[in-house]
Amino acid sequence: MTTDHDNPTHECISAWIASSLRGDQSAYQALFEAFAPGLYRLCYGILLNVDDAQDVSQEAFVYAFKNLKRYDPAKSAFKTWLYTIAICRCRNLYRRQRPPLLDIASMWGNPLAAPHSETPEAVYAQRDARKRLEQALCRLKPALREAVVLRYGHGLTYREIAEVMECPPKTAESRLRLAHDALRTLLEPAGIGLLEELLSY
Amino acid sequence: MRYTCRHCRAELTAYIHRQLSPQRRQRVGRHLNACANCYTLYRQLRDVDRELQTSLPLLGQPGRRQLSGMWQGIQTQISAPRRTVPVFRVRYGVAVMLAVMALALPWSFNRAPAYALPLPPTPVHTVRITNAPDAIAMATADAPTVGFVPTPTLEANDAPDVSATETP
Numbered sequence: 208m209t210t211d212h213d214n215p216t217h218e219c220i221s222a223w224i225a226s227s228l229r230g231d232q233s234a235y236q237a238l239f240e241a242f243a244p245g246l247y248r249l250c251y252g253i254l255l256n257v258d259d260a261q262d263v264s265q266e267a268f269v270y271a272f273k274n275l276k277r278y279d280p281a282k283s284a285f286k287t288w289l290y291t292i293a294i295c296r297c298r299n300l301y302r303r304q305r306p307p308l309l310d311i312a313s314m315w316g317n318p319l320a321a322p323h324s325e326t327p328e329a330v331y332a333q334r335d336a337r338k339r340l341e342q343a344l345c346r347l348k349p350a351l352r353e354a355v356v357l358r359y360g361h362g363l364t365y366r367e368i369a370e371v372m373e374c375p376p377k378t379a380e381s382r383l384r385l386a387h388d389a390l391r392t393l394l395e396p397a398g399i400g401l402l403e404e405l406l407s408y
Numbered sequence: 409m410r411y412t413c414r415h416c417r418a419e420l421t422a423y424i425h426r427q428l429s430p431q432r433r434q435r436v437g438r439h440l441n442a443c444a445n446c447y448t449l450y451r452q453l454r455d456v457d458r459e460l461q462t463s464l465p466l467l468g469q470p471g472r473r474q475l476s477g478m479w480q481g482i483q484t485q486i487s488a489p490r491r492t493v494p495v496f497r498v499r500y501g502v503a504v505m506l507a508v509m510a511l512a513l514p515w516s517f518n519r520a521p522a523y524a525l526p527l528p529p530t531p532v533h534t535v536r537i538t539n540a541p542d543a544i545a546m547a548t549a550d551a552p553t554v555g556f557v558p559t560p561t562l563e564a565n566d567a568p569d570v571s572a573t574e575t576p
Contacts, residue, residue: 251468269485359464384421391456
């Protein structure tokens with residue numbers, strides 16, 4: 208796999224799409240190489256599971272390639288279109304896998320003590336900063352996690368996030384605000400050391 | 409309307425992300441200069457923002473082997489011919505369905521209506537028995553042969569009469 212397609216231009220993408228529609232396999236591969244790493248990261252950030260992320264990324268690509276005729280460049284960028292497909296697939300997966308959880312303890316106003324693996328001491332003890340970040344993301348609601356991953360993992364603007372998440376821009380903004388605030392609390396025990404640990408990898 | 413801490417906190421994330429209009433940005437900035445609590449919160453959020461900007465792009469970097477595996481899977485799936493239902497099968501199915509419906513049509517017309525509940529009793533033609541005691545008495549007294557059954561005279565009345573309970 209070559210990685211010379213990291214930042215393809217619009218012209219490049221349009222040319223690849225046109226070639227793909229004519230049945231050119233190398234154009235399909237070029238599209239895959241350009242977008243696969245980002246798409247996989249997106250899926251992993253949302254699902255936090257290697258196998259699921261790989262399956263969903265593959266499904267999203269297959270769907271996109273089979274429905275390439277439907278893509279309209281006037282409506283959205285190819286990346287946004289691809290991410291929308293992937294997000295839908297991710298949602299389908301975690302809807303299938305995870306039944307809705309009810310926090311009975313909080314319903315009764317009697318919060319239970321955190322299990323040992325989640326106590327602040329254990330979090331401090333964990334050296335792996337990536338794991339800490341994953342744990343924090345895992346505790347976010349899926350919609351908030353999607354917004355955070357799209358913003359911080361992929362640098363999308365609020366308008367693009369709204370487009371990918373198929374919601375109004377104001378909703379995207381408020382989801383980001385809630386996620387940002389929640390992560391401030393969740394990442395607090397890790398402190399500033401999180402960044403240094405991550406950079407050391 | 410007075411710009412309060414609540415308003416400022418609602419806009420802090422967008423302020424950090426530089427997604428506010430210049431006017432709103434100035435308003436948040438002015439409030440942060442004046443309010444120590446909001447400024448503390450702003451600094452915390454800014455730190456989290458920096459951490460996430462650095463750490464999240466590193467999360468879930470795919471390896472070459474993973475990408476190769478994915479590409480092979482995609483190639484297999486996109487090169488496989490699409491499974492489509494042949495048109496002639498659909499046509500035959502529609503024809504058979506229409507034929508069955510055509511055959512079932514006369515049968516459905518002749519069917520007696522089925523009701524879920526029993527019907528209420530319908531009023532019947534009432535009869536009035538006239539001279540019944542006389543007729544019976546005459547019949548019992550003057551019966552010439554065995555097997556002769558005197559019949560009372562019956563008068564049919566078209567109007568339903570609830571008080572008369574005798575039914576034919």
